[in-house]
Amino acid sequence: MLTGSDYNTVWLWDTETAEQPRTFGGHTRSVYSLAFSPNGRLIATASGDGTVRIWSNPVGPAPTTQAVAPQAESVERRTGVPRPNALVLVIGNKNYAHAPEVRFADRDAKAMADWFRDVLGVLPENVLEEHDASSVRMAQLFGTSAVPKGEIHNRARFADEVIVYYSGHGVPFVPEQGRPLGHLLPVDVPAAEPRFGGYPLDLLIAQLQLLPVNQVTVLLDACFSGLTQGEGGAVPMTSAGFAVGVAAPVHEAKVSVLSATAFEQPQFAHWLVDRQHGAFTWYALEGLGGAADRDGDDRIGFRELGTYIDERLAKSGLQQTPSFTRSSGDPLIVELARP
Structure with missing residues (x-):
């Protein structure tokens, strides 16, 4: 399972063992979109920093693994008035x-x-x-x-x-x-x-x-x-x-x-x-x-x-x-x- 977050990081999980084989931390803004390739060997992540990154999946394809929308905990938020000083x-x-x-x-x-x-x-x-x-x-x-x-x-x-x-x-x-x-x-x-x-x-x-x-x-x-x-x-x-x-x-x-x-x-x-x-x-x-x-x-x-x-x-x-x-x-x- 693949999860993204508001904190620039993507986590790859093993759904059978709940272990976390790898994290992906190359983005500089929140990660909003993610997907696996059809064979499960590649991962695509898109971020608010305007980039899409392609990663190799170290775990490889698994029957229980599927692409999902980000499920990481995120904080509800309102924006603040600009504070230039x-x-x-x-x-x-x-x-x-x-x-x-x-x-x-x-x-x-x-x-x-x-x-x-x-x-x-x-x-x-x-x-x-x-x-x-x-x-x-x-x-x-x-x-x-x-x-x-x-x-x-x-x-x-x-x-x-x-x-x-x-x-x-x-x-x-x-x-x-x-x-x-x-x-x-x-x-x-x-x-x-x-x-x-x-x-x-x-x-x-x-x-x-x-x-x-x-x-x-x-x-x-x-x-x-x-x-x-x-x-x-x-x-x-x-x-x-x-x-x-x-x-x-x-x-x-x-x-x-x-x-x-x-x-x-x-x-x-x-x-x-x-x-x-x-x-x-x-x-x-x-x-x-x-x-x-x-x-x-x-x-x-x-x-x-x-x-x-x-x-x-x-x-x-x-x-x-x-x-x-x-x-x-x-x-x-x-x-x-x-x-």
Whole structure:
């Protein structure tokens, strides 16, 4: 069986074993049409990127295999009002040298980048997409205490709002005194030693506060407890071998942060394996597509989005509570075009 999706990928399935022999990922936009050749040895896929690709079928013809329309889960969506002055940075850290992989981080990042480009009205050249960012790359993007103006600062001179999305590991650093501190984990930094190359949340928010824009929104599909999801549940990543809560990051006036888990509780960020996405990201996409607009005013504020994600996680039975700190008022995240 062949299935396509809104996220640029096609999956080939064995209908007898439910195994997935191969994925096809060459398109840069949603895949809308697919078909087998009569003998089953070739596959054709067509995408919103304007291309048709022909693939060799590694499985070969099988009596139970047939061409079908795409059946992958997709999120209902409305389009957003164009946002020519928005700058978006999307980071997906999946493949770690010294920690378990974040199974769907690459798909999360690609889906979110596509969402901002294709649905929410951000200019393609203003959507920056990074995969498997190293410690040096994170420093280049956001800057450091010694070199405060990174690439985002330079690009933000031509924007009036910045949105940062991150899917990957977060880890705690436990100092000799005080509460553990949350860090984003670059792919080349050991989870047990985030002080050597990890990017502190407090530094991230301080750097974003320096940007020459009016509003900054941060979406984090990460937890900071020292746990990650494994095949059988939570897996410790740090030498302590147990989960901890971390101190909530410093609040800055124009930076709003929505995180997948409560900072001060030892939670981990769940995956929705059937959808091949992080739970936080999937429900964020739903909300940004219009589902979070509960009052019907065609505007989705920061509080509305956070509340929607919280409700969806709770109704899914996941022990995961989003945490959000916001700037004054209720920053606007999306303005939807009227149907």
